[in-house]
Each structure stands twice: as C-alpha cells, then as structure tokens.
Amino acid sequence: EPEVTQTPSHQVTQMGQEVILRCVPISNHLYFYWYRQILGQKVEFLVSFYNNEISEKSEIFDDQFSVERPDGSNFTLKIRSTKLEDSAMYFCASSEGLGVYNEQFFGPGTRLTVL
C-alpha cells in the first residue's frame, strides 16, 4: 500500500537555524499539505499546495515558513530561523484530488526540537 514518507523522523536544531523537513507524497497525488502538533495540543493546519503554488495557508504560516516541490517526488517545508515555539511534530499529507471524497493520507511525522 502506498504511503507518505517523511525524513528525518527527529530533527534537533539550535534556535535561529534553518531547517528543512522533507516529505515524499504518494506518487499520483496532486495536493500536498503540512500540519503540525505542538506537544499536548491540537493538530494544526499550516499550508496546502497544488500545481506549484500555495492554495491555502494558516496564520501560523508566516514569512519564516516556505514550501517547495523541488522535483517530481519531494515536498519540503523550510523554516528559515527557528524559534523555540516551532518545536512540534510536523505532519505531511497528500490527497489525489481536492474534493471531500479524496482523503488526506498522512506521513509518520518529523519531530522538530528547537533548543
């Protein structure tokens, strides 16, 4: 069964450093998403991406964040200058289409720890 994969599983970084979280969506999916979960809190939507453009983003997704599909398989989330409050589990997801009948498939997550 095809899966969304994410690397690394755990990333530790110093405050102010740039990090790139990587995701490989399911191969025939066209829509990509990032969510995050701060420990003990809700899973929060960050951004959705389609046709090489951001289609929707939340208030959390400020200028420190960017997304990119650098090639035909990877989908990345970059945080330019990490803050302590960026420490969270980051989930990538993908869906075949946009309609509600197209479920979002999630990866196992990357745990980001900012020191």
Place this chain on the structure above:
Amino acid sequence: AQSVAQPEDQVNVAEGNPLTVKCTYSVSGNPYLFWYVQYPNRGLQFLLKYITGDNLVKGSYGFEAEFNKSQTSFHLKKPSALVSDSALYFCAVRDRERGGGNKLTFGTGTQLKVEL
C-alpha cells in the same frame, strides 16, 4: 471558525466491551467529519468520514460513527474493543460551506487504552 472538541484525553475499556470516543464540532455551515487513528511512530490513518446521507457511518477495523446534527456530535464507536485498538484517535472537521480549500481542523486527540 470551525472547531472540534474531544472532551476526554483518555478512554479506558476492557477488551470485548463496547467503546465510545466522543467528538463535538462547530462549523458555520454543514460539516464534513472524519476520524483518524495514530499508532506509535506512524502517521494519521483515515478511519471513516461523514459526508451526507445515513447518519451512521461504517469504517475500517469495525469502527463506526454516528452523526447527530442536533447535538453537533460525531462519536466514534465499536461494539467490541480489541487490545490492538489501543491508539490515539483524532476527530476532524472540514466546513462544507467554505468551498475551495481542503483544510482539516482537528481535535486534541483521545488516547484509547484497551486492557485484557
């Protein structure tokens, strides 16, 4: 703004007993509702969804959920729990009226523990 509440951080059930994991929602229009499950070191796995039609929705692994519009609830149920059902369960909503976007709003999750 749409929101989801899962009032219980943890639910404990004996194997073989029925289980219920509660979820209530708030949206401006009519909702699309989802349940996801997360096992340790795994991603969120889709269990079931309510789009329209029959209020009782059946999903994977014997789970079902009942949509109740008057109570704005979408509780997850299973008639007979298994130890292997022990996991973290998330309820999520998408506002049907928003159109366009596919953003899911999640609850905080409920840890289900099924014991022998």
